[in-house]
Amino acid sequence: MASTNCWRCLARPTQRLLGPASIIPSVTPASITASITAAFSTSALLAAAPAKSSETGMSRHIRIGKKLVLGKKKKPTEKKKSPAAGERKAFRKRIxxxxxxxxxxxxxxxxxxxxxxxxxxAGLVTKIPVELVDQLRACEAFKASQNWKLFRSPHMLIREETVELAKQMTEAVDKKETLRMVITGDRGSGKSILGLQALATGFMNKWIVINIPEGLELTTAITDYSQVPNSDLFAHPTYTIKLMQAIYATNLPILSQHRVQKDHLHLPIAVSRGMPLSSMLNQSKEPEFAWPILQAFWQELLLPGRPPVLFSLDGLAHVMRVSEYRSPSFELIHSHDLGLVRLFTDALGGKTAFPNGGVVLGVTSKGNAPLLPSMDLALVQAAAEQAKREAPEAAADIEVPERDPFYRRYDDRVFDALKGVRVFHVQGLSRPEARALMEYWAASGIVRLRIDEKTVTEKWTIAGAGIIGEMERSALYDIRL
Amino acid sequence: MSRINPWGAVRSLALRTPPWSSPRSGRIAAQGACISPISPRRGLADDTTFTRPPYPGHHYDGMSPPSPPPDTELELPAIDRESMVETWAPNFLNAEALAALEEAGTAQVTYDDTEGLKFERPERPGQHAQLQDRYHPVVDQVTKMLMQDGKLSKAQRHMSFILNYLRTTSPKPNPLRPLVPGSPPVEQLPMNPLAYLTAAIDSVAPLIRIRGLKGAAGGGQALELPEPLPVRARRRIAIQWIIDVVERKRSSGSGRTQFATRFGQEILAVVEGRSVVWERRALAHKQGTAARANLNHPAVAPRKKL
Incomplete structure (x- = not known):
């Protein structure tokens, strides 16, 4: 064991000088202190080092003023400009x-x-005319998740389903009836595109087209809302203004031909008889006035002698449940108590009469859709009743599904809103249609394959018997180039 | 001039080929005659001895059983037929089997491969047509480097968005930063996003890296030596540089195409010569050029032969 004594001069180190005074009381005899301190400890020397360094004439290898820094140095972070308000969403929604x-x-x-x-x-890829593109864009029928950005100009495939839907719509309107329809189908089967084609049909036939592009925006509490005075309804002031502007932009040539026929004395803006119907929509940009004006406009539209109306909503499931808005008593508001949604569900449920013929179209969506047993059952029931109506001789064999007696959360308002609707089920493309579409992709230079029986069948099969969204995934989003 | 010249002796040798048959068919005919069909092919090839065909004037082509000589009595009067049967038995069955073997060797189908099959026989995948080779090497490498937490599917989604972003951009050529030789013209790149991505990555990929030889420079310092890189490693470094830039870039959007757009913008910047990755490449090459002198250092230089 090494001695604590100095081996040159036999002097003993003074513990009081080296260690902190608080640890070693001054009364302790030196012999006891020496026995406490470990003989090989260097901590005392290290602790003493800074005191030595202040002295002059030290050896060179001890650097003065340099301290050990543990941990990483924090780099001064560059201040980056954060995106402007709405910039990120605009990027996401850009069409x-x-x-x-x-x-x-x-x-x-x-x-x-x-x-x-x-x-x-059917099976023809058609070019969308420029005016129609503008109208569809104004009513937000194009979606960012669709693949319009890959092609030179917007084209779409006319499928058998498109023809069938357009026929049903035009026949109903010609007979001045109301077609109330819900489009259902698998994920990626082209329901929204079919809705777009219905809107295009409406524009081409010079109907008045009103489109709510996302039901979700009305019920998930991302849009401002307010209570309508003297009523149990809630309105979306800003959203309604935007909707009115879209209706104005898309239907101006037709609306300007029709005149206001009723007195709207209760309105906050001056609306006189004989002024064009379109000027009702663009007279005020005040969000507070939006809902009463839209109601008055809706009443005007339903007068006899007006053009037929096409009212469409995408994302039906979101408006068939309790919304995320709260009433003043902090209770959740049912979606059907929201003014715009009520307008749509009344039309879809058959409570609104369209004397000039009309089409009410609800498009379901399978992406980010809530599970709604009420809506599912109501649609299955509606489909069964439709089958009964279409085949009266086999009606006895068709069974309309009943409610589950052990499930108590069925929503009667949903059943009312979907009573008697026609259900249009969309399935995959047929192979000739798939071939026409793939030939268009190849002609655009996007798909670099020889389009023959083999390739078409391969993609058609991979896509689960022609589910168009899956075909696009396997052809347009392929990294096997 | 060396003292021993073998060519003089070699020149006097004469190599004589049999005049009556082409080398290949002659060999088959000869072997067909004397070697049993079950003998392995390797043995056939090793047989360098040459033997006569069954009878002169007849040349067996190896494809069909030899027709018997039309008039053996008249045409072959001089040949001892007894000995010919023993040593040169014209066993066309053997020849047929050997011909089949030969055909199989030249990859010609000799059997009816559609027998028992409902549809035509699918082709066997080639050596580089396996499951692991289904993507282009560059696409595969970038995808794997984009992957985080083992989420390959998500990385592939990013990759497809990147390629589709590249389709929609039109880069302007920059004469100061030419792309790698052999890449298509810049105007044509958007139509072929894979070529676009490959050209961008290969153009900024460094050709060398600096390897440190520990302690060889003296004083505990590493001796820096330039080292050539194989293609895959070159691309890996370039992709890593690009990813570094992309991660530092400010996100201007949101949603699923946000990352892909940032990455695609950087690829566009590389092709247009605006990217800082070009500077990194230039720096790497500069360092490599400077370190080139170290290759003569005694620690690494090849020793001179005495």
Missing amino acids: TLSNDNAIEVRGLPEFTAERVVDLES
Whole structure:
């Protein structure tokens, strides 16, 4: 064991000088202190080092003023400009309808009102006319998740389902009836595109088209709302203004031909008889006035002698449940107590009479859709009743499903809203349609494959018998280039 | 001039080929005659001895059983037939089997492969047509490097969005930063996003890296030596540089295409010559050029032969 004594001069180190005074009381004899301190400990020397360094004439290897820093140094962070308000959402929602690098496909026919009701044109890829593109864009029928941005100009495939739907719509309107329809189908089967084609049919036939692009925006408490005075309803002031502007932009040529026929004395704006119907929509940009004006406009639309109305809503499931808004008593508001939704559900449930003929279209969505046993059952029941109506001789064999007696959370308002609707079930493409679509993709230079029986069958099969969204995934989003 | 010249002796050798048959069919005919069909092919090839065909004038082509000589009595009067049967038995069955073997060797189908099959026989995947080779090497490498937490599917989704972003951009060529030789013209790149991505990555990929030889420079310092990189490693470094830039970039959007857009913008910047990755490449090459002198250092230089 090494001695604590100095080996040169035999002097003993003074513990009081080296260690902190609080640890070693001054009264302790030196012999006891020496026995407490470990003989090989260097901590005392280390602790003493700073005191030595202040002295002059020290050896060179001890650097003065340098301390050990443990842990990483924090770099001064560069202040980056954060995105402006709404910039990120604008990026997410941006709709691009053309790609200058894609090859232009010439010689394809245009989408017209006659073509869409002709069964001969099923399996035809058609060009959307420029005016129609503007109208569809204004009513937000295009969605960011669809693949319009890959192609030179917007084209769409007329499927058998499109022709069938357009026929049903035009026949009902010609007879001045109301077609109340819900489009259902698998995920990615083209329900929203079919809704878009219905809107296009409406525009082409010069109907008045009102489109609510996302039911979700009305019920998930992302839009401002307010209580309507003297009523149990709630309105979406800002959203309603936007909707009115969209209706104005898309239907101006038709609306300007019709005149206001009623007195709207209760309105906060001056609306006189004989002024164009369109000016009702753009007279005020005040959100507070929006809901009463829209109601008055709706009443005007339903007068006899007006053009037919197409009212469409995408994302039906979101408006068929209790919303996330709260009433002043902090209770959740049912979606059907929201003014705009009530307008739609009354029309869909058959409570609104369309004397000039009308189409009410609810499009379901399978992406981010809530599970709603009430809506599912109501749609299955409606489909069964429709089958009974279409085949009266076999009606006895068709069974309308009953409610589950052990489930108590059925929503009667949903059943009322979906009573007697027609259910239009969308399935996969047929192979000739798939081939036409893939030939269009190849002609645009997006798909670099020879389009023959084998490729078409391969993609069609991979896509679960022609589910169009899956075909796009396997062809347009392929990294096997 | 060396003292021993073998060519003089070799020149006097004469190599004589049999005049009556082409080398290949002659070999088959000869072997067909004397070797049993079950003998392995390797043995056939090793047989360098040459033997006569069954009878002169007849040349067996190896494809069909030899027709018997039309008039053996008249045409072959001079040949001792007894000995010919023993040593040169014209066993066309053997020849047929050997011909089949030969055909199999040249990958010609000799059997009816559709027998018992309802549809035509599918082709066997080739050597690089396996499951693991289904993506292009560059796409595969970038995808794997984009992957976080083992979520390959998500990385593939990013990759497809990146390629579709590249489709929609039109880069302007920059004469100061030419792309790697052999890449298509810049105007044509958007139509082929894979070529676009490959050209961008290969253009900024460094050709060398600096390897430190520990302690060889003296004083505990590493001796820096430039080292050539194989293609895959080159691309890996370039992709890593690009990913570094992308991660530092400010996100201007949100949603599922947000990352892909940032990555695609950087690829576009590389092709247009605006990217800082070009500087990193230039720096790496500069360091490599400077370290080139170290290759003559005694620690690494090849020793001179005495």
